[in-house]
Structures are given as structure tokens and as C-alpha cells.
Amino acid sequence: MxxxxxxxxxxxxxxxxxxxxxxxxxxxxxxxxxxxxxxxxxxxxxxxxxxxxxxxxxxxxxxxxxxxxxxxxxxxxxxxxxxxxxxxxxxxxxxxxxxxxxxxxxxxxxxxxxxxxxxxxxxxxxxxxxxxxxxxxxxxxxxxxxxxxxxxxxxxxxxxxxxxxxxxxxxxxxxxxxxxxxxxxxxxxxxxxxxxxxxxxxxxxxxxxxxxxxxxxxxxxxxxxxxxxxxxxxxxxxxxxxxxxxxxxxxxxxxxxxxxxxxxxxxxxxxxxxxxxxxxxxxxxxxxxxxxxxxxxxxxxxxLLQVPAETAGPIKPRHLDLTALATPSLALANAVRETLRMGDLLENMLGAMQAVLHGTQTAVTQQVRSLNEDVETLYSGIKLYLAQMPREDLGEQDNRRWAEIIELTINLELASGVIERMLRKIQQQKTAQQRSFSDVGLEELTDLHTQLQANLRLGLSVFLSGDPHSARQLLKEKRQFRALERRLAHAHVNRLQRKVVQSIETSSLHLELMADMKRLNSLFCSSAYAVLETADTGALSSDGPDETPGQVGEQSV
Known part of the structure; x- marks a missing residue:
């Protein structure tokens, strides 16, 4: 024996x-x-x-x-x-x-x-x-x-x-x-x-x-x-x-x-x-x-093993393979891919916002609400998936990547809620109060929206590649967005002084949307700080003394 x-x-x-x-x-x-x-x-x-x-x-x-x-x-x-x-x-x-x-x-x-x-x-x-x-x-x-x-x-x-x-x-x-x-x-x-x-x-x-x-x-x-x-x-x-x-x-x-x-x-x-x-x-x-x-x-x-046909219904995590949890680098790669799916859903929501602004979509459809629910579903899945990884067994690089994924998923989930609230505000303005933006005001919001979409794509690219050059470019785009937002806010106030009727009627909503877009921009650009904090480039100092990575965290809360 x-x-x-x-x-x-x-x-x-x-x-x-x-x-x-x-x-x-x-x-x-x-x-x-x-x-x-x-x-x-x-x-x-x-x-x-x-x-x-x-x-x-x-x-x-x-x-x-x-x-x-x-x-x-x-x-x-x-x-x-x-x-x-x-x-x-x-x-x-x-x-x-x-x-x-x-x-x-x-x-x-x-x-x-x-x-x-x-x-x-x-x-x-x-x-x-x-x-x-x-x-x-x-x-x-x-x-x-x-x-x-x-x-x-x-x-x-x-x-x-x-x-x-x-x-x-x-x-x-x-x-x-x-x-x-x-x-x-x-x-x-x-x-x-x-x-x-x-x-x-x-x-x-x-x-x-x-x-x-x-x-x-x-x-x-x-x-x-x-x-x-x-x-x-x-x-x-x-x-x-x-x-x-x-x-x-x-x-x-x-x-x-x-x-x-x-x-x-x-x-x-x-x-x-x-x-x-x-x-x-x-x-x-x-x-x-x-x-x-x-x-x-x-x-x-x-x-012999046929893939079942996909049925319509709520989206589900696709890449969170539980068998990969024993291999941290592979599990983190799976979480990254699922995070990028969240980014794709956010981009679809921004596209719906543009349609509502221009009147091609008069109401917040069930599709938009479903997109927000899908983002929350993926966020919960990624969060629970990463929670099953023992961080004490992760190396320094994997630990840093783990934190980057958690931070970005939190920011994307917050952004999803902000976008849905923005769409509800626009819907209420156009349907309940029968008011619309002036042509100049609509053009200003469109310019901000276009820049916001570009920064979302660049932010996801920085998150995926970890390229310091792209991260610096993202922070540059963030500063330009802030400058554009301030300039357009001043232009709106000038129209109020000229007593433009449409600007007066939609002033509160106009300024609220600009503030929400500014917050979204901060959420989308936060991935740059994680890259530049680990890169030996000193690039963070180029963002100016008035903004630090900590401020992004405060805006994200």
C-alpha cells in the first residue's frame, strides 16, 4: 500500500x-x-x-x-x-x-x-x-x-x-x-x-x-x-x-x-x-x-459540432473564457477584447445622439435603452471576471493592466449613463416643450459631438496599444476639446446678449449638453494617463499645470 x-x-x-x-x-x-x-x-x-x-x-x-x-x-x-x-x-x-x-x-x-x-x-x-x-x-x-x-x-x-x-x-x-x-x-x-x-x-x-x-x-x-x-x-x-x-x-x-x-x-x-x-x-x-x-x-x-444560430436578445459577454483564468495574461487579453466591445456600444450610442440632434430620430428608441443595458451587462461581466483573478499572483505588468481595464470599464459604464440622460433631455426639449436649437447652436453641438466620437476611438486605441505617442496625442485632443467647448460657450452667451429667441429658449439645455460632453471627453481620454504614467517620457507634464490624472478620477466619480 x-x-x-x-x-x-x-x-x-x-x-x-x-x-x-x-x-x-x-x-x-x-x-x-x-x-x-x-x-x-x-x-x-x-x-x-x-x-x-x-x-x-x-x-x-x-x-x-x-x-x-x-x-x-x-x-x-x-x-x-x-x-x-x-x-x-x-x-x-x-x-x-x-x-x-x-x-x-x-x-x-x-x-x-x-x-x-x-x-x-x-x-x-x-x-x-x-x-x-x-x-x-x-x-x-x-x-x-x-x-x-x-x-x-x-x-x-x-x-x-x-x-x-x-x-x-x-x-x-x-x-x-x-x-x-x-x-x-x-x-x-x-x-x-x-x-x-x-x-x-x-x-x-x-x-x-x-x-x-x-x-x-x-x-x-x-x-x-x-x-x-x-x-x-x-x-x-x-x-x-x-x-x-x-x-x-x-x-x-x-x-x-x-x-x-x-x-x-x-x-x-x-x-x-x-x-x-x-x-x-x-x-x-x-x-x-x-x-x-x-x-x-x-x-x-x-x-459534427455546429455553431448554434444566434437568437435576438440581450447581448452577452463573448470573450470571458473561465478556463483562461489560470493564465493571467490570457485572461486579461480576453477582458481587453470585451472592453473594446463596450467601446463599440458607446460609439453606437453616440451615433444615436447625432441622429436625435439633427431630428432624424425624434425619440429615444428602445434600441438606445437596450444599448445602455448591454453596456451594463458587459461591465458586470468584466468586473466579475477580473474579480476571480487573485491579484497577489499577478506580476507587476499584469497588475497594472488589471487596474487599467477596471478603470476604463468604469468610465465607459458611466459614459453610457450620461449619454442616455443626454438623449432624454433632448427628447423632452423637442417633444414636450416643442423647442429646437438654432442653426448656429446645432452646428456647435455637432462640432463637439464629432470631436467627442474621434476622441472615443483614439482613447480605445491608446488603451489597446499602450503607445505613448498616441497617448500624448489624445491629451492634446482633450485640451483642444476643452478650448473648443469654452469658445462655443462664449459664443452662446453672445447670442443671448443679441436676444436670439431660439438660443434663449434652449439655453439651459445647450449649456447642459456642452457640460455633459466635456465630462464624456474626460472619461474617454482617461486611458492616456495610465499609459504615460508607466512610460518613461515625462509626457504628463505636457498636459499643463491645470490638469492632473487625479482630476480625471474626480470627474469620473
Missing amino acids: LTLLDLLSAVALLIWGTHIVRTGILRVYGSQLRRVLGHNVARRPLAFLAGILVTALVQSSNATAMLVTSFVGQGLMRLAPALAIMLGADVGTALMSRVLTFDLSWLSPLLIFLGVIFFLSRKQTRAGQLGRVAIGLGLIILALQLIVSAAAPITQASGVKVLFASLTGDFLLDALVGALFALISYSSLAAVLLTATLAGSDIISLHVAIGLVVGANIGSGLLAFMSTSMQNVPGRQVALGSLLFKLLGLVLIIPVLDPLVNWLDELRLKPQELVIGFHLVYNIARCLLMLPFVSPMARLCAS
């Missing part, structure tokens, strides 16, 4: 070490890995190599699957290139399994020792996260050693020998057992290592070992498919395609199984080396053979 417990704890340590490496790499290099995957999908060979590279770094094909399925689910990547990346991920995990089977016993204590020092002394820095990665690598190497040592006495037990003796070479049964190994251990690597140990102890034949290895690959595909259960349909299509490719590999190897086993027996290598070598060669050959067929597989998966 104690020996079995040692084996289970070693497998658990392997899973934990892989998790630490994956999360550490994604926290430090998550955005770079997203660019590698996102920019190398035009050609299948490049997508294939990108899958190998990313999987080798994060030590897990499941982590690569999570990234890819999230991209496909958000519409950032087509299904066929995603399947090419998944084939590369299978090769990447096979390569790392071969590397980790070398004698690296000296490396494990060194990595753990140095990793603990860096992680505890610089936890919130990049060096601290790389120390976390080193701890994970050390634990993986240690766990592999423990698996081999713990499995050795178990394989000598009479009950275990009888159990595995029942595997007489029925390939499909062997593959099923191998898939169960991978599912139970939550790692195809652990299943392959156990198979190699059993083959080295002469508990199972090489024929049975090959069946277990092929089944372990299928088990990893099942794990990936089950882990995408919370994804939308496009995301699940990726995992389904990867699983079908692995099942096709099983079908294709059956006709050549006996000649292959005979040829491997003639190599006179150790059984462990034959099992590990077969695992690597099998995955490379299978993936290269199936790479040209990713487009037909994509069409098959799209037909």
Missing part, C-alpha cells in the same frame, strides 16, 4: 510541477506566446513549428490547447491553422518526454534550490516568476525519478504481474488501458514512463507497450476535449479535431503493427529506450502525415 501511495504521490508531483512551469511561463511570456501563435498561422508549416515551440516552453500540450481553443473561440484564429498548431503540440510534448528521460538527477536539486531563492526574494518580478519555473522543472525531473523507483517494486508484485499478463497483445484493449493510464495520471507523459518501466521489467511485451503508448496519446486527446467543456463550440471543435487525428493514428498503425514490432526487436536496444523512441517517432510521423489534411478535418469538425 505504501509503495502504491509513493507512486500516486510521484504522479501528483509530476502534474503539479507541470502546472507550475506552465503558469510561470505564461505569466512571464504569455503575451509573446500569444503573438507567436497568432502571427504564425498563415502557413501550416509555421503553425506546426509554433505549436512545437510553445509546447516545449510550457511543458504541456494541454496548455497549448487552452491557448489555441481560446483564440478560435474568440474568432482570432481559423480552425484549420489551429489544428496544425495542435499537431505541432503533440510533437512538442513527445520531444520533451524524450529530453526528460535523460539522466538529469543532478539538475533537479540545483533548479529547486535556485528557484526557491529567486521566487521568495523577488516574487512579483520577472526573475521571481522564472524562479517559479525553475522550481517546476526541478519537481518534474524529481517526479520522473520517483515514478521509476516507485513503479519498480510494484511491477514485481504477483498481482500486478497477473494483471498485466492478461494483456496478451489485443491492440485495441492495450490502447484502451493506455488511455485509462493517461486519464488517471492526468498526463500522457506519466503513462508513457510507466509503460517504459513495465517493459523494462519484462512485465509486458513490446507489442503490448506500443499499444499502451498509442492509447496514452488518445488519452491526452480525451483530456484536452474534456477540458474544453466550458468553451464555446468553435473552441471545442479544435479539441475534437486533435482527438480525431489521434484516433486516425491508431487506425493507421494497426496494419503495420506486427512488422514494426519485429523490426524494433531486431534493434537490440533496451525496452525502455524502444518505448520512448517509438513514442517520439510515432508522433512525428503521425503529425507530419496528417498535416496536409487539417482543412478537411476542420470541415468535418465544423459539421
Whole structure:
């Protein structure tokens, strides 16, 4: 019983070490890995190599699957290139399994020792996260050693020998057992290592070992498919395609199984080396053979898992993937995309305001009210999504981005309410009081409205890119808007002095709308301060002594 417990704890340590490496790499290099995957999908060979590279770094094909399925689910990547990346991920995990089977016993204590020092002394820095990665690598190497040592006495037990003796070479049964190994251990690597140990102890034949290895690959595909259960349909299509490719590999190897086993027996290598070598060669050959067929597989998966037709109704968050919360950089990217959707809704509301001002839309329609409700829905979704991310585990850059997203979503939600109130004021003026703006007054409000729309677009661009030059331009546009607002306010007062009747009748509303537009402009331009506070440019001082970032916060409250 104690020996079995040692084996289970070693497998658990392997899973934990892989998790630490994956999360550490994604926290430090998550955005770079997203660019590698996102920019190398035009050609299948490049997508294939990108899958190998990313999987080798994060030590897990499941982590690569999570990234890819999230991209496909958000519409950032087509299904066929995603399947090419998944084939590369299978090769990447096979390569790392071969590397980790070398004698690296000296490396494990060194990595753990140095990793603990860096992680505890610089936890919130990049060096601290790389120390976390080193701890994970050390634990993986240690766990592999423990698996081999713990499995050795178990394989000598009479009950275990009888159990595995029942595997007489029925390939499909062997593959099923191998898939169960991978599912139970939550790692195809652990299943392959156990198979190699059993083959080295002469508990199972090489024929049975090959069946277990092929089944372990299928088990990893099942794990990936089950882990995408919370994804939308496009995301699940990726995992389904990867699983079908692995099942096709099983079908294709059956006709050549006996000649292959005979040829491997003639190599006179150790059984462990034959099992590990077969695992690597099998995955490379299978993936290269199936790479040209990713487009037909994509069409098959799209037909098997069809995207349901969208029904009319309230808008819902589209990019807030709960499975990505374990990867802060990816989760923050999802929140950014949802925030940009809020910006699109705000732009639609501003378009409705222009229609009301010019009389082409005489009332605040249900569509405008629905837009405001949609903004509030997205705001609540983003807020709750980010609240599930433990900020103490975020790095400095991710912490800053987290705060930027929260600040902008708050400002956009406030702006939505301001716009709806402005539209109600205009409606009341035109319908209840039967009054309209003078031609000059309407032109002034239109000029401010046009500038306001441009600043909203520029503010969202600054938020997305973090470009200091664009941020300085946004603050320049903000100052120009304020100057325009003051000049137009003085012009309105001059018309009052000339006793222009329409100006007198709509004076209160005119000035209130200008003040509301000024507040909206401050909300839209607030993203510039977050960029310039972190950029070593001294650009904030150029905004003038009469305005600081704190004033924007006061106006936003």
C-alpha cells in the first residue's frame, strides 16, 4: 500500500510541477506566446513549428490547447491553422518526454534550490516568476525519478504481474488501458514512463507497450476535449479535431503493427529506450502525415459540432473564457477584447445622439435603452471576471493592466449613463416643450459631438496599444476639446446678449449638453494617463499645470 501511495504521490508531483512551469511561463511570456501563435498561422508549416515551440516552453500540450481553443473561440484564429498548431503540440510534448528521460538527477536539486531563492526574494518580478519555473522543472525531473523507483517494486508484485499478463497483445484493449493510464495520471507523459518501466521489467511485451503508448496519446486527446467543456463550440471543435487525428493514428498503425514490432526487436536496444523512441517517432510521423489534411478535418469538425444560430436578445459577454483564468495574461487579453466591445456600444450610442440632434430620430428608441443595458451587462461581466483573478499572483505588468481595464470599464459604464440622460433631455426639449436649437447652436453641438466620437476611438486605441505617442496625442485632443467647448460657450452667451429667441429658449439645455460632453471627453481620454504614467517620457507634464490624472478620477466619480 505504501509503495502504491509513493507512486500516486510521484504522479501528483509530476502534474503539479507541470502546472507550475506552465503558469510561470505564461505569466512571464504569455503575451509573446500569444503573438507567436497568432502571427504564425498563415502557413501550416509555421503553425506546426509554433505549436512545437510553445509546447516545449510550457511543458504541456494541454496548455497549448487552452491557448489555441481560446483564440478560435474568440474568432482570432481559423480552425484549420489551429489544428496544425495542435499537431505541432503533440510533437512538442513527445520531444520533451524524450529530453526528460535523460539522466538529469543532478539538475533537479540545483533548479529547486535556485528557484526557491529567486521566487521568495523577488516574487512579483520577472526573475521571481522564472524562479517559479525553475522550481517546476526541478519537481518534474524529481517526479520522473520517483515514478521509476516507485513503479519498480510494484511491477514485481504477483498481482500486478497477473494483471498485466492478461494483456496478451489485443491492440485495441492495450490502447484502451493506455488511455485509462493517461486519464488517471492526468498526463500522457506519466503513462508513457510507466509503460517504459513495465517493459523494462519484462512485465509486458513490446507489442503490448506500443499499444499502451498509442492509447496514452488518445488519452491526452480525451483530456484536452474534456477540458474544453466550458468553451464555446468553435473552441471545442479544435479539441475534437486533435482527438480525431489521434484516433486516425491508431487506425493507421494497426496494419503495420506486427512488422514494426519485429523490426524494433531486431534493434537490440533496451525496452525502455524502444518505448520512448517509438513514442517520439510515432508522433512525428503521425503529425507530419496528417498535416496536409487539417482543412478537411476542420470541415468535418465544423459539421459534427455546429455553431448554434444566434437568437435576438440581450447581448452577452463573448470573450470571458473561465478556463483562461489560470493564465493571467490570457485572461486579461480576453477582458481587453470585451472592453473594446463596450467601446463599440458607446460609439453606437453616440451615433444615436447625432441622429436625435439633427431630428432624424425624434425619440429615444428602445434600441438606445437596450444599448445602455448591454453596456451594463458587459461591465458586470468584466468586473466579475477580473474579480476571480487573485491579484497577489499577478506580476507587476499584469497588475497594472488589471487596474487599467477596471478603470476604463468604469468610465465607459458611466459614459453610457450620461449619454442616455443626454438623449432624454433632448427628447423632452423637442417633444414636450416643442423647442429646437438654432442653426448656429446645432452646428456647435455637432462640432463637439464629432470631436467627442474621434476622441472615443483614439482613447480605445491608446488603451489597446499602450503607445505613448498616441497617448500624448489624445491629451492634446482633450485640451483642444476643452478650448473648443469654452469658445462655443462664449459664443452662446453672445447670442443671448443679441436676444436670439431660439438660443434663449434652449439655453439651459445647450449649456447642459456642452457640460455633459466635456465630462464624456474626460472619461474617454482617461486611458492616456495610465499609459504615460508607466512610460518613461515625462509626457504628463505636457498636459499643463491645470490638469492632473487625479482630476480625471474626480470627474469620473
